[in-house]
Amino acid sequence: MDDRIPINVWTGDSIARTGKGTPIKLNLENLSALSNLVTGETSNMLTDCVNYLNESYNISQVENAxxxxxxxxxxxxxxKIVEVDILEGMSRELTSLKKDAFSAIDNVKKNLVGIAFIFSSVAVLIFELNTIEEMLEDLDKKLQRGIESLHDSLDNVIKEMFKNLDHDFEDGVTEEMMKHLNVVNNNINFVKKQNDVYGEQITDIKNIMSHQDATVMDGNLSINYSGEHMISGQVQSSNYLTRKMTILKNHIDNAVNKISDYVQEAYNNYFEPVLNYILEVIHSVETAVRHIYEISSLIYKVTMKIKIKAMGINVDEIDKNLEVLKSKLKNLDEFLNNLKTASPILENHLDDIVRNMKPLIVNQIFEPSHYDDMFISRKALTPVFSSVL
Structure with a gap:
């Protein structure tokens, strides 16, 4: 904006600037229309623009608070997307199932250790039961640590997601938008003041002309205008949103990348090992159950039953403990199959997690609707400015 507003006059089909060049015959009717446009529609649209900016600032201020x-x-x-609550509940259930399984395993191992040399399948079963105990312990710990990591490290990741890319703002987009809107709002108010003064200038000229004989204007081109209504100054440039609204897209893309890296890291460090433990335990449980069926059928064969009794071992007690263990292992197998599909992070559906998070990130970083008002206002003002300038 220039320091002083040039006086432009409307000559029917166009607007011509005063200054050097052929003198232009002024037209009261067109000056009146231009005056009404400037002081009416343009002034009102600038007021609406200021109101939109104030509303946007107030919303940003609330979001920042x-x-x-x-x-x-x-x-x-x-x-919620990762189903952390479900994982926490299943982690507690796993700890309980683990204790029950360990108790049943101990009872069976005590019964079987004395007859291991009779049945080859007994040694295999004991080996599988030892493996189950070790992997269950590792699985329980790894799952708990994975869940804890989702609680502990997520805060820092989200804080980084909001952080400004160019300026030292904690609540990046919102704080930068507030800074930018302060500058723009002052500029629009300044432009509005210039516009209103411009309207007063046109009115001054129209009033002067209305008291002069229009026919005189053919020969007398001078207008005794005092220039009383004038305003000078410059609009201020904003150092914020220097990449214009692309900062919002960049900010969102940056946030999505951060959550994507975070999910991948959590999967690599915790939940992929958890899934591997689950699959290994399921395999060992299924193998152990097959051997339990085999041993249960063998111990009641007459020859085997006699041998076992001769060793002072109660066959019925062995069978009873094997049945209890088989039941515990089947419950564990069913639980582990449910656990591996309990969360998208265990199923390695990491893209789904990020895809579902993106609209939530957008919504929490900024609310699009109040920025839309600014663009609506700009589009509405453009044709009005074009007809004045």
Whole structure:
């Protein structure tokens, strides 16, 4: 914007600037229309623009004030998508099932150790039961640590997601938008003041002309205009949103990349090993159950039963403990099959997690609707400015 507004006059089909060049015959009717446009529609649209900017600033201010709440909500949304609550519940259930299985395994091993040399399948079963105990312990610990990591490290990741890319703002987009809107709002108010003064100038000229004989204007081109209504100044440039609205896309892309890296890291460090433990335990449980069936049928064969009794071992007690263990292992097998599909992070559906998180990230970083108002206002103002300039 220039320091002073040039006086432009409308000559029917176009607007011509005063200054050097052929003098232009002024037209009261067109000056009146231009005055009405500037002081009416253009002034009103600029007022609407200021109102939109103020509304956007107020919304950004509210969002910024609720920054902690927004971060917490995004964290809860992530936990819901990953099914953290279900994982926590199943982790507790796993600990309980593990204890029951360990107790049943101990009882069976005590019964079988004395007859291991009679049945080859007994040694295989004991080996599988030892493997199950070791892997169950590792699985339980790894699952708990994985869940803890989702609680502990997620806060820092979300904080980084909001952080500004160019400026030192904790609540990046919202704080930068507030800074930018402050500058733009002052500029629009300044432009509005210039516009209104421009309207007053046109009105001054129209009033002067209305008191002069229009026919005189053919020979007398001078207008005794005092220039009383004038305003000078410059609009201020904003150092914020220098990449214009691409900062929003870049900010969102950056946040999505962060959550994607975080999910991949959590899977690699915790949940892929958990899944591997689950699959290994399921395999060992199925092998152990087959051997339990085999041993249960063998111990009641007459010759074997006599040998076992001769060793002072109660066959019925062995069978009873084997049945209890078989039941515990079947329950464990069913539980582990459910556990491996309990969360998308265990199923390695990492893209689904990121895809479902993206709209939530967008919503929490900024609310698109109030920025839309700014663009609606700009589009509405463009034809009005074009007809004045």
């Amino acid at each position: 609720n920054f902690g709440e927004r971060k917490h909500k995004l964290k809860q949304d992530f936990k």
